[in-house]
Amino acid sequence: MQVQVKPDDITLGSFTLNPTGVTTIGMPTFNEWLKCGDFIQRANRSVHFWIGDWLNFGEGAYGEMYAQAMDQTKYHYDTLRHDKWVASRIQNGRRRPNLTWTHHQEVADLEPDEQDLMLDMAVKNEMNTATFRKAVRHYKLKLDVPEMTEEQLKPTDPKLYEKVQGIIDSSIKTIELIDTLNWNSMDDGARDWLISHLKRAGTHFFGLVKKYDRQKPLSKPVV
Numbered sequence: 001m002q003v004q005v006k007p008d009d010i011t012l013g014s015f016t017l018n019p020t021g022v023t024t025i026g027m028p029t030f031n032e033w034l035k036c037g038d039f040i041q042r043a044n045r046s047v048h049f050w051i052g053d054w055l056n057f058g059e060g061a062y063g064e065m066y067a068q069a070m071d072q073t074k075y076h077y078d079t080l081r082h083d084k085w086v087a088s089r090i091q092n093g094r095r096r097p098n099l100t101w102t103h104h105q106e107v108a109d110l111e112p113d114e115q116d117l118m119l120d121m122a123v124k125n126e127m128n129t130a131t132f133r134k135a136v137r138h139y140k141l142k143l144d145v146p147e148m149t150e151e152q153l154k155p156t157d158p159k160l161y162e163k164v165q166g167i168i169d170s171s172i173k174t175i176e177l178i179d180t181l182n183w184n185s186m187d188d189g190a191r192d193w194l195i196s197h198l199k200r201a202g203t204h205f206f207g208l209v210k211k212y213d214r215q216k217p218l219s220k221p222v223v
Contacts, residue, residue: 012036048101052087055080090115096122102129106136114139 010017013032014025022036051073058065069080082105089108096103096119103122106129107115118139122132 012039045100048083049087049092049095049104051075051080052083052085053092055084056088059084098123100129103127103132106133110140 008019011025012035014028015032015036016023016025017036017040028036051069055065055069058069066077066080069075070077073080075083086101086105086108090104094112094116099119099122103119107118110118118132118136121127121135127135
């Protein structure tokens, strides 16, 4: 039976990829099968980078194009906006091809040198996305913490250290819960109230972070 290849289909050797699946032409070789799988994997890892760069170019050349992009890609506005933002924060030449989109979006809100530091760590330690997410959030918890005095850096009761560790672990879970909130639909006053109270709690508790971080690791190894 002859397979009809449509103009929008993607043909890779004896494989044809179409909007609803994959068909074969004749009997594909093993190498063709491997190459098809490699293409699918690469496309899956790269599609949000492609969309982000495509949107950034479109905005620079033609103005805001979200309506057209939603119609063209069928992605939701929030997804398109996020892809565009991450791509703008991490330029093409600084992306790690052996890391996923998820790895990159975890560090998009950091400064470029911090992004490089964390992404290099992920590559070096072959960190999966779940492990990397925990490492990045742990790193963010330690930002902008005031330095402690030498007197405060004296060895402390291990039981107190364990309590601080529990606070840190709970805070990571809190950040994960915050990520599930629909920020676009939240009243600005409510959002500001939540953030201000979290910062106040951070000031009270995480002044201890630098102290323990300089004495011993804050948590169990993440890799």
